[in-house]
Amino acid sequence: MRSVCVITGSRAEYGLLSPLLGVLEADPDLAVTLVVTGSHLSPRHGLTRREIEADGRSFETVDMALAGDSPLDIARAVGRGVTGMAETLDRLRPDLVVVLGDRYEILAAAQAALLLGIPLAHINGGERTEGAIDDSIRHAVTKMASLHFAAAEPYRTRIIQMGERPDTVFTVGMLGADNARRLDKLTRPALEADLGLSLAGPVALVTYHPTTADARQDEAGVAGMLAALDARPDLAVVITGVNADAGGNAIAERLAAFAESRANTICVDSLGWRRYLSLMAQASVVVGNSSSGVIEAPILGIPTVNIGDRQQGRLRGAGVIDAAPEAAAILAALDRALEPDFRARAAAAPSPFGDGHSAERICAAVKAFPLHTLGKKPFHDL
Structure with a gap:
């Protein structure tokens, strides 16, 4: 059985991860642990861990102690996040860590996984949002990750352009399309x-x-x-x-x-x-x-x-x-x-982000990909 740790740090990203969590949790060949951090644990931001609890999910927590909203406050929170994530992941020792997106909470988790030598899978890499520091975080997480799930083919191409092995980069569509298809509105x-x-x-x-x-x-x-x-x-x-x-x-x-x-x-x-x-x-x-x-x-x-x-x-x-x-x-x-x-x-108009079956594609790759080949990460030159 393969053990998978999924990390969520914000309400929006948890919503995207929900269809994937459902598919992973239903698979008898996978043991799934959810780690909740970031604004989920902040009363100032709605204490959205309660939404995860309402979904009937159990989880570990890593408190980044979000004390303010200055750049220094955020930088300090990332430092606490790296420490907390490292301690939690070292205890859990999953076969694979899965993160989504480009926020600083995910940067903390990715650094911890990298330094502990735990393979990292990244969802929604290769995108561009030039008006936010998330753009730099996303690309940094791509370089820390060894398995990649892109929302569209141009994003897959960009990930490969960044030096990632083509066989580790999958075009799966956007998990938001899964929610639109599945959600009981x-x-x-x-x-x-x-x-x-x-x-x-x-x-x-x-x-x-x-x-x-x-x-x-x-x-x-x-x-x-x-x-x-x-x-x-x-x-x-x-x-x-x-x-x-x-x-x-x-x-x-x-x-x-x-x-x-x-x-x-x-x-x-x-x-x-x-x-x-x-x-x-x-x-x-x-x-x-x-x-x-x-x-x-x-x-x-x-x-x-x-x-x-x-x-x-x-x-x-x-x-x-x-x-x-x-x-x-x-x-x-x-x-x-x-x-x-x-x-x-x-x-x-058709959406550029897939057909609503991204979760199944990600699950299939998470189960089948030979993780032992991810230990060394040569730069793939074009």
């Missing part, structure tokens, strides 16, 4: 009762995270986004919580104040992945700079107004409209996204 009445908000008219689902590679962009981006939303009083607005990134507290305060001042608007620390995707499926438009707007929204056929360059470099579905971080550009994009013809095109 909440109905509109159930969401309305849960949120205390009418969703009968047009609805904007809003998420804005710090642009960590250029924080100067956030002042204009947040102000412009809120002004554009306020110019559309017909919209009901649901704002979700801000990532545990440097500068997040100031953005969270502005979003909360906007929600308090505007009718038909609420701000929720964390919707959880099921409520979030259910609401996205009911929304008229997704607004902000989250990866969910360029990945999950096109899978569900929902238009997105993507603000600024936080997601610059990712593949785009036909329903994504990029807008500069200023009110006029965001409002113009919002008006266009809400046009019936554009919404119809977005709903009909």
